[in-house]
Amino acid sequence: MEIRHSVCALDCPDACSVLVHVEDGRAVKLRGNPAHPVTRGFLCGKVAQYLERQYSPERLLYPQKRTGAKGEGRFERISWDEALDTIARRLDETARAHGPESILPYSYAGTMGLLNGAGMDRRFFHRLGASRLDRTICSAAGAAALAATLGQRLGTEPEQFKHSKLIVAWGANIHGTNVHLWPFIVEARRNGAKLWVIDPLRTRTAALADRHLAIYPGSDLALALGLIHVILNEKLHDADYVARFTHGFDALADLARAYPPERVATLTGIDAPDVVQLARAYATTRPAVIRLNYGIQRGERGGAAIRAITALPALTGSWKEIGGGLQLSTSQAFELNRAALEMPELQQRSALGRPARIVNMTELGKALTELDSPCVHALVVYNSNPAAIAPHQNKVLRGMRRNDLFTVVLEQFQTDTADYADILLPSTTFLEHSDLYFAYGHYYLQLARPALTPPGEARSNVDVFRALAERMGFEDACFKDTEDGMMRALLGSGHRFLDGITLERLDREHSIRLSVSPVDTPFLPFAEGAFGTPSGKCEFGAETLEYVPPVESRLGDADLRRRFPIELISSKNDDSMNSTFGHRGSVDGQTSLLYLHTSDAGPRGIQTGDRVRVFNDRGSLMLRAEVNGGVRPGVARSPSVRWNKRAQDRRNVNVLTSDGLTDIGGGPVFYSCLVEVERCGD
Numbered sequence: 001m002e003i004r005h006s007v008c009a010l011d012c013p014d015a016c017s018v019l020v021h022v023e024d025g026r027a028v029k030l031r032g033n034p035a036h037p038v039t040r041g042f043l044c045g046k047v048a049q050y051l052e053r054q055y056s057p058e059r060l061l062y063p064q065k066r067t068g069a070k071g072e073g074r075f076e077r078i079s080w081d082e083a084l085d086t087i088a089r090r091l092d093e094t095a096r097a098h099g100p101e102s103i104l105p106y107s108y109a110g111t112m113g114l115l116n117g118a119g120m121d122r123r124f125f126h127r128l129g130a131s132r133l134d135r136t137i138c139s140a141a142g143a144a145a146l147a148a149t150l151g152q153r154l155g156t157e158p159e160q161f162k163h164s165k166l167i168v169a170w171g172a173n174i175h176g177t178n179v180h181l182w183p184f185i186v187e188a189r190r191n192g193a194k195l196w197v198i199d200p201l202r203t204r205t206a207a208l209a210d211r212h213l214a215i216y217p218g219s220d221l222a223l224a225l226g227l228i229h230v231i232l233n234e235k236l237h238d239a240d241y242v243a244r245f246t247h248g249f250d251a252l253a254d255l256a257r258a259y260p261p262e263r264v265a266t267l268t269g270i271d272a273p274d275v276v277q278l279a280r281a282y283a284t285t286r287p288a289v290i291r292l293n294y295g296i297q298r299g300e301r302g303g304a305a306i307r308a309i310t311a312l313p314a315l316t317g318s319w320k321e322i323g324g325g326l327q328l329s330t331s332q333a334f335e336l337n338r339a340a341l342e343m344p345e346l347q348q349r350s351a352l353g354r355p356a357r358i359v360n361m362t363e364l365g366k367a368l369t370e371l372d373s374p375c376v377h378a379l380v381v382y383n384s385n386p387a388a389i390a391p392h393q394n395k396v397l398r399g400m401r402r403n404d405l406f407t408v409v410l411e412q413f414q415t416d417t418a419d420y421a422d423i424l425l426p427s428t429t430f431l432e433h434s435d436l437y438f439a440y441g442h443y444y445l446q447l448a449r450p451a452l453t454p455p456g457e458a459r460s461n462v463d464v465f466r467a468l469a470e471r472m473g474f475e476d477a478c479f480k481d482t483e484d485g486m487m488r489a490l491l492g493s494g495h496r497f498l499d500g501i502t503l504e505r506l507d508r509e510h511s512i513r514l515s516v517s518p519v520d521t522p523f524l525p526f527a528e529g530a531f532g533t534p535s536g537k538c539e540f541g542a543e544t545l546e547y548v549p550p551v552e553s554r555l556g557d558a559d560l561r562r563r564f565p566i567e568l569i570s571s572k573n574d575d576s577m578n579s580t581f582g583h584r585g586s587v588d589g590q591t592s593l594l595y596l597h598t599s600d601a602g603p604r605g606i607q608t609g610d611r612v613r614v615f616n617d618r619g620s621l622m623l624r625a626e627v628n629g630g631v632r633p634g635v636a637r638s639p640s641v642r643w644n645k646r647a648q649d650r651r652n653v654n655v656l657t658s659d660g661l662t663d664i665g666g667g668p669v670f671y672s673c674l675v676e677v678e679r680c681g682d
């Protein structure tokens with residue numbers, strides 16, 4: 001038996017180092033690498049079983065063309081030559097007839113690999129002059145908030161959580177979506193640390209916490225202002241840190257004065273004494289760390305909430321302490337030469353001769369049904385499953401059904417999106433191609449080489465876009481680049497965090513800690529200020545932080561609330577990854593549930609196991625009720641997201657979600673969603 005190194009490519013903060021046990025060319029087991037300081041020898045449940053997916057009879061093996069209606073899923077096998085020729089011809093015709101901006105790429109983080117995620121594809125679409133996609137679907141509001149407040153997406157490294165004495169998991173289901181942080185928290189708690197969870201849902205993490213505050217959805221900004229109120233009132237802040245390294249303190253103090261605990265209690269559903277207790281605990285326990293995740297920025301005012309929460313460690317000076325600070329993302333430490341990979345300058349050589357328009361991926365439905373001058377006439381999807389994961393699904397599917405839309409899909413599985421393809425191409429998995437991996441939950445850069453041979457005729461995204469560039473007659477030398485050449489270009493940024501990291505070293509060591517701090521010393525990004533904002537200070541931005549309840553919430557629009565009295569949160573399912581693994585029966589069971597509180601279920605005559613219709617003005621779908629204490633009154637949960645085609649009514653929870661945008665960053669508002677529920681028999 002041989003052990004080969006790989007890296008889990010799923011969109012997860014943990015970016016695990018994976019050991020592939022291979023016998024006679026076939027993988028028999030995947031294990032977490034014990035030598036990796038964050039992976040620490042284990043994988044999450046979903047990827048421990050990844051070989052089921054890798055060797056599934058449902059893998060796509062050959063290029064195919066559609067023979068049935070769009071969405072029906074009938075296809076026939078064709079050769080790679082026919083597939084590539086058809087795509088090149090149709091894209092060329094579309095660009096000539098309507099201008100290249102009528103072509104829209106659509107991709108997200110199906111793989112976190114840099115080359116297959118944002119490499120040859122970017123070069124190809126830039127050279128073509130296609131519309132540029134603003135990749136907002138996950139973290140845009142949070143990223144904009146960090147940029148405004150800290151100037152950088154940097155945060156506390158996971159290894160330091162073991163030194164914390166108070167851990168606040170704020171909109172963060174650590175045990176479910178970031179499980180490699182958990183052992184550090186276990187270690188901290190063994191040494192007396194307390195874990196507080198702020199989440200409307202009683203998640204796996206909340207159930208394991210010392211305290212769980214079940215906040216009203218979308219009201220975190222009010223809670224953060226309430227904590228600031230108490231901290232300043234009781235003079236628990238670090239006046240020296242505030243004076244030296246922050247900007248806008250007086251305005252923040254003024255604003256917070258209007259948020260006493262009693263008012264905050266009305267706005268958030270958290271009792272006033274709990275607000276006071278959390279504020280005191282947070283400001284006086286040293287060190288205290290906040291694990292903020294992306295859940296709360298998927299609401300109408302999510303950006304402002306992240307800004308206010310991010311102010312807390314600056315107010316208390318917690319950034320100075322090992323095991324203090326806050327983590328939302330670590331991704332900006334990976335100071336790679338992205339421009340050399342993506343080559344935006346190729347846009348000047350396109351038929352447009354200028355940068356193309358930008359289309360927000362959260363508004364895919366609008367882009368396909370309302371956008372003009374020009375309309376979208378061709379859609380190329382890879383690393384994503386928009387038919388299932390994009391909001392306002394009825395609008396998205398109406399667009400995807402258009403017969404005058406030419407659709408190409410690169411996929412490993414016959415997803416809901418694949419069913420709409422004109423040409424469907426089989427893709428490799430992370431175990432089958434080379435790639436370089438950054439992370440958003442730790443500071444290790446990693447390299448993976450192919451551990452297994454691709455099945456059938458599957459090809460990597462890099463390979464497909466390289467071949468398409470050739471068919472389109474793009475002669476620029478960059479379209480002949482090898483994977484190694486692209487990785488060397490990425491590593492060549494000259495940034496000090498990449499000091500000493502070469503491709504050769506990565507090939508030997510597989511995973512290398514960025515030189516964010518000297519060897520064996522913890523990284524404290526803002527201990528001495530050094531914020532990445534134009535002022536160099538932490539920018540509180542109080543002028544943007546007045547709390548207004550989301551329109552779609554219990555304190556929002558009264559008319560909507562009367563018709564749709566339940567706040568629906570369709571957050572992550574513990575045992576899957578967005579729509580990936582949706583082919584598994586067990587996952588389908590979990591993602592077809594609607595958790596309701598007894599006080600909402602009772603008056604509607606709903607019991608566990610009943611079929612229920614969930615609806616609002618955007619759409620309606622059937623789910624199976626689960627009545628228990630996992631949600632508070634007025635809140636429902638549906639673990640997401642299901643493959644539409646597995647449901648009898650062939651749709652999922654995203655028929656209900658809105659394609660509105662967040663306050664900053666243009667992100668989605670999946671979790672600001674009002675619905676009504678009714679019983680529909682057994």
Ligand SMILES: Nc1nc2c(c(=O)[nH]1)N[C@H]1C(S)=C(S)[C@@H](COP(=O)(O)OP(=O)(O)OC[C@H]3O[C@@H](n4cnc5c(=O)[nH]c(N)nc54)[C@H](O)[C@@H]3O)O[C@H]1N2
Pocket residue numbers: 011012013138170171172173176177178198199200201203215216217218219220293294295296299569571572573574575576577578640671
């Ligand atoms: N098992 C599993 N792991 C995953 C994923 C998955 O689908 N499954 N997805 C991956 C992806 S794409 C991402 S982006 C990451 C990060 O994933 P996250 O965005 O952190 O995960 P979510 O479950 O969406 O949200 C985290 C928590 O926020 C809570 N929440 C929702 N609204 C509010 C609110 O208004 N206030 C507060 N305080 N909490 C709120 C939710 O109930 C949830 O428990 O996880 C990754 N890891």
Ligand SMILES: Nc1nc2c(c(=O)[nH]1)N[C@H]1C(S)=C(S)[C@@H](COP(=O)(O)OP(=O)(O)OC[C@H]3O[C@@H](n4cnc5c(=O)[nH]c(N)nc54)[C@H](O)[C@@H]3O)O[C@H]1N2
Pocket residue numbers: 011107108109110111116137138139382383384385386389390410411412413415427428429430461570571572577578579580640641653654657670
């Ligand atoms: N209701 C609701 N909707 C949500 C969310 C939610 O919490 N609730 N979460 C949102 C968030 S945070 C995110 S990030 C998005 C995620 O949405 P997507 O980015 O669409 O993620 P997945 O559903 O995991 O689908 C990724 C697809 O990429 C494919 N893939 C993987 N690797 C490769 C590869 O190397 N090549 C090719 N060609 N394909 C590959 C996989 O087979 C899979 O079908 O969903 C969003 N939608």
Ligand code: SF4
Pocket residue numbers: 008009010012013014015016043044045046047048179180
């Ligand atoms: S999904 Fe996350 S936790 Fe699971 S193996 Fe991949 S990186 Fe690790």
Ligand SMILES: [Mo]
Pocket residue numbers: 011137138139
């Ligand atoms: Mo995400």
